[in-house]
Amino acid sequence: MNRIQGAVTALALVASVGFSASTMAETAAEEGQRLFREHCRNCHRLERMDFEAQSRAVRRYHRGMKSRGKTCIDCHEGIAHPESG
Template identity: 55%
Template sequence: MSDQPLKKKRRWLPITLIFAGGILAAGLVNSALDYTNRTEFCVSCHTMQTNFKELQETVHWSSASGVHAGCADCHVPKAFFPKMKAKILAAKDVYHEIVGTIDTPEKYEARRWQMANAVWDKMRASDSRECRSCHSVDHMDFEEQDKSAAKKHSQMVERGQTCIDCHQGIAHKEPDEPKDAKTN
């Protein structure tokens, strides 16, 4: 009797195990990303409580229509590779929490301008990608907006502007520019 059918089955076993392992690993990574995108996770560092309280006072948190945005909706891209880049860069916030750079309200406020500008620069570089996942100029009803907003929104593309150019303080307190920042 020949061992041929048994050898064929054994040849596919490593490929099947690698494939199953890949699916399991992808599922675990996706679960970890979903967990770390939860607002509860984001604000588990006590320095993020300031941001959380500010967010809770905006229309992005609570609105008449029930629309709600959490931390990841504005700060984490949906696409995989930009999301991974954002997650890696977010490690700096954990680092600063651990080493004490932003561990008190006073230290946090001292760095707020720098942190806000980093986020604004990221949003400009992505053409406010995360904003546009909910807000699309193409679907705006300019008739329902006040005259000034309708004019600005209808001209923003031709002016090369993006959402964050006008809406910097939309979900968090807009920091005051430090006096010494203007001389740099």
């Protein structure tokens, strides 16, 4: 079986059990974002932030990121590494 035929067969199988292509795309995008965020955390850690170099408002926001489940890329996506986007 060639690659294209295999992909079409896989999509037909998924569709036959009630999943739509848009649902699959959403799921894949969410998983990609989760993995990307985990990768970002290798370097971008709250513990490594210099809070004293930040304005009071930014410092307050950054200190509350963890409790709100936020990551750097929620606000800064594409800023630090624009060539990777």
